[in-house]
Amino acid sequence: MEAMTPERPHPALLALRAEIKGIETGGRASREVLPFGLDAMDRRLPGGGLALGALHEVLGGGADAVHGAASSLFAAGVAARTQGSVLWCLARADLFAPSLAQAGLSPDRVIYVEAGADEGVLECFEEGLRHGGLGAVVGEVSRLTMTASRRLQLACEGSGTLGIALRRWRKPSDAARFDQPTASVTRWRVSALPSSPLPSPGVGRARWQVELIRCRAGAPAQFHLEACDETGRLALPADLADGSVPQTPRAVRAVS
Amino acid sequence: MALAQARAMTGALFTEEADPQGDLAGLERLALWALRLYAPIAAADPPDGLIIDVTGASHRYDGEIGLLEHMVLKLEAAGIKARAALAETRGCAYALARYGPERLLAVEPGGAGRALGDLPVRSLRISEAVADALGKIGVDRICEAEALPRASLALRFGHELLTRLDQAYGRTAETIEPVEAPEVIQVRRTLPEPVGAPEPLARLILSLTVKLCAALEEKSLGARQLDLKLHRVDNRIEAVRVGTARPVRDVKRLARLLCDRLEDVDPGFGIETLVLAAPSVQPLMWRPGAGDLIEPAKAEVTDLIDVLTNRLGGQRLYRMAPSESDVPERCVQKILPAAPPTGSAWPGRWPRPARLLTRPEPIQTVALLPDQPPVSFTWRGVRRRVKRADGPERIFGEWWRREGEEDAVRDYFQIEDEAGERFWVFRRGDGERPSSGDLSWFLHGLFG
Numbered sequence: 221m222e223a224m225t226p227e228r229p230h231p232a233l234l235a236l237r238a239e240i241k242g243i244e245t246g247g248r249a250s251r252e253v254l255p256f257g258l259d260a261m262d263r264r265l266p267g268g269g270l271a272l273g274a275l276h277e278v279l280g281g282g283a284d285a286v287h288g289a290a291s292s293l294f295a296a297g298v299a300a301r302t303q304g305s306v307l308w309c310l311a312r313a314d315l316f317a318p319s320l321a322q323a324g325l326s327p328d329r330v331i332y333v334e335a336g337a338d339e340g341v342l343e344c345f346e347e348g349l350r351h352g353g354l355g356a357v358v359g360e361v362s363r364l365t366m367t368a369s370r371r372l373q374l375a376c377e378g379s380g381t382l383g384i385a386l387r388r389w390r391k392p393s394d395a396a397r398f399d400q401p402t403a404s405v406t407r408w409r410v411s412a413l414p415s416s417p418l419p420s421p422g423v424g425r426a427r428w429q430v431e432l433i434r435c436r437a438g439a440p441a442q443f444h445l446e447a448c449d450e451t452g453r454l455a456l457p458a459d460l461a462d463g464s465v466p467q468t469p470r471a472v473r474a475v476s
Numbered sequence: 477m478a479l480a481q482a483r484a485m486t487g488a489l490f491t492e493e494a495d496p497q498g499d500l501a502g503l504e505r506l507a508l509w510a511l512r513l514y515a516p517i518a519a520a521d522p523p524d525g526l527i528i529d530v531t532g533a534s535h536r537y538d539g540e541i542g543l544l545e546h547m548v549l550k551l552e553a554a555g556i557k558a559r560a561a562l563a564e565t566r567g568c569a570y571a572l573a574r575y576g577p578e579r580l581l582a583v584e585p586g587g588a589g590r591a592l593g594d595l596p597v598r599s600l601r602i603s604e605a606v607a608d609a610l611g612k613i614g615v616d617r618i619c620e621a622e623a624l625p626r627a628s629l630a631l632r633f634g635h636e637l638l639t640r641l642d643q644a645y646g647r648t649a650e651t652i653e654p655v656e657a658p659e660v661i662q663v664r665r666t667l668p669e670p671v672g673a674p675e676p677l678a679r680l681i682l683s684l685t686v687k688l689c690a691a692l693e694e695k696s697l698g699a700r701q702l703d704l705k706l707h708r709v710d711n712r713i714e715a716v717r718v719g720t721a722r723p724v725r726d727v728k729r730l731a732r733l734l735c736d737r738l739e740d741v742d743p744g745f746g747i748e749t750l751v752l753a754a755p756s757v758q759p760l761m762w763r764p765g766a767g768d769l770i771e772p773a774k775a776e777v778t779d780l781i782d783v784l785t786n787r788l789g790g791q792r793l794y795r796m797a798p799s800e801s802d803v804p805e806r807c808v809q810k811i812l813p814a815a816p817p818t819g820s821a822w823p824g825r826w827p828r829p830a831r832l833l834t835r836p837e838p839i840q841t842v843a844l845l846p847d848q849p850p851v852s853f854t855w856r857g858v859r860r861r862v863k864r865a866d867g868p869e870r871i872f873g874e875w876w877r878r879e880g881e882e883d884a885v886r887d888y889f890q891i892e893d894e895a896g897e898r899f900w901v902f903r904r905g906d907g908e909r910p911s912s913g914d915l916s917w918f919l920h921g922l923f924g
Contacts, residue, residue: 289922305777314833315830316828316829316831318798320830344784344788353776410924423827426924
């Protein structure tokens, strides 16, 4: 029997793949994505970017799991590159609006809602996702059960809105619970790294270690990046981009 | 005291004829004002008060005390000095507003009995004769009257006292006859059979909304506020009020806002009459859809804003806009979520922290004076060594806003520790003049 060439898979296999894709995208022809504009990142994501109409989780690494500073800027950078207004469901009213403007999210686009505890945030989060007229909805939640995230994911799929669950805890010890499974499509962890070196004393552009911990239909990855600029775009650090370090992101080194 | 005697005691006495009719008319006007501003059920309580059923209305004003404060301040701005009390029963609120210990008082649920105890019996809305008779037998406070046997009280003072006591303590119900605003567009439906289940109620609300929208369309109006009054079979009125950010005449949207609040309604033994009114309306003309050939029309989000505002209250939903100040706490102001785009941005390219602590937290530092950032600092019990720093960014006190800020100075530094975490710290004072600050250090924000 003749071996199948890798270029032309069996028609039955192709039909099966199309069917699986149809189930995954809920019957719609294709799923739109929001590229990061960085080849190194987009290559690692199915479809070449963050899926619109899907729920994504962002959490801070280390102390940022409690503070939620780097993770909120990462979320703001993503939301800034969508079209339309952004609903930001706050758990605590300590977000500083000028910093979002510096991450590309203009104050005219963001509607804040102080939703109180987790239940309130989830309620507003879902309401915003179901509306369909928003570019992105960000919800600051600590506990996110499988059922709750499934509801959010279905709401995203129904309206095509990008949902970002910003995981933020009250105590650093609680952050250990984040490995519980949820229905989100990707899960990111953003931790601060020492800033870009400057020729003179001072603090340079912030750098992050961005880990793609979980990705549906994709592999985990890890990137060293420069933080969002005023258009919400991330960048590869110059000392890495010039090729002194291999450009392909390394796999996750430690397994937790 | 006779007028002549009073005139003799004080030289310049301003007198005016009593005008009960005018007072009553004024109270009615105030009741209409309260109806528009606060709750669908409001009425004049002659000779000197207003009674408002604020069930479910306080979430818009930062809680119950916030609501009372808002009312009293609004009245004060109009030149009326007022006292306000909020309680479960009309009798208790009446007594506390007139004889209570404080100017603003909100009694928690279940606290009516305790709050009433110390008040004079006069505050029970009883006639002068009964109050005097009670005084003669040594009963001055409500708790004393409450402790007496009911049968003898009824024999001696009549049923009025017992009724008022029961009403104040919430043992018998008391209804408020709400004032009705004239010329308000409203539709009414009386049911042949009382209805209590939420689904039929939702259907009834939908059909009422259709009628109301037709009435609004005749006059080219859109609703900014809707009041739904549900008359229960036991004569109580349950009321729901919803507001919108812009004039709306969309049946689906309005019905959704009303049905969203239906879970707060207690139908009791059933609802027999529904009244839907639009107390606040604005002109709403048909306009062709916005949009042009270059950009697609922007999605409308006001309906989402309405849903969330009616659910959570207006204070909890906002946009941030730049405000003219360099002090971080004052450089943002909250604006209405549906306000038109301001188009302004914060000036300057100094990085700003993603999270600003609500209150700057004191830190222990090792730092050189006058202009050096800290070498190390301790925050929340963790000592961190500073690797890199930027600053100082000097912010001066705003003497035109607050007294005592003439000399105040804050020197802000952006610092980074060994792990790469970045913080926003400041030192009070410029390090040279003691009047500018006491040189203590604070952590104010966290960078991402």
